[in-house]
Amino acid sequence: MANIKSAIKRIDTNETKRALNQSKKSEMRTAIKQVEKFVEANDVENAKAALKETVKKIDKVVQKGIIHRNNGERQKARLAKKVNNLGA
Template sequence: MANIKSAIKRVKINDKKRALNQSQKSDMRTAIKQVEKFVEANDVENAKSALQVTIKKIDKAVQKGIIHKNTGNRQKARLAKKVNSLGA
């Protein structure tokens, strides 16, 4: 454990930020799983609406630096491909 006052504060801040990042990342992953569940069930309408929500969450995670830009783009592309294959 840190002895210096500023280091102690830094540890507290890092813990808070890690908790927020984990929460947002978990929320994003849950949204991705939701879209995949709708795709498996061949539910086109719900899959499309869930995809819009998921894309927003992925973009927000990229913007905040929780995930890398290319990772976010890859996830969005894969989900969009799955949803678009339902319509065709």
Template sequence: MANIKSAIKRVDTNNKKRVINQAQKSEMRTQIKHVEKLVEANDVENAKLALQKTMKYIDKAIQKGVIHQNNGDRQKSRLANKVSNLSA
């Protein structure tokens, strides 16, 4: 355990950020699964709407530094391909 006052504060700060990051990442993953479920159900219109919402969640996670830029771009690309193949 940290003995120095600034180290104790840092541990608290890191724990708070970790909880926030976990929640944001979890919500992003939930949105991705929602889109994939709609794609499996061949629901084109709702899948397109959910894709737009999911893109916002992914972009926000990238912006906050929760996930890496390339990871987010890959996720968005895969989802967009799934939805576009569904409508084609």
């Protein structure tokens, strides 16, 4: 355990940020699963609406630096492909 005051503060700060990042990442994953659930059920309208919200969440997580930009782009592309194949 750290003895220096600044090191103790860093540990607390890092723990707080880790918890926030974890919750944002979890929200994003839940949103992705929601879109995939609508795709499985062939529910085009709800899938498109959920995709729009999910893309916003993914973009926000990328902007905060929680996941890498390429990872976010890949997730969005895969979801969009699944939703677009429903309409075809």
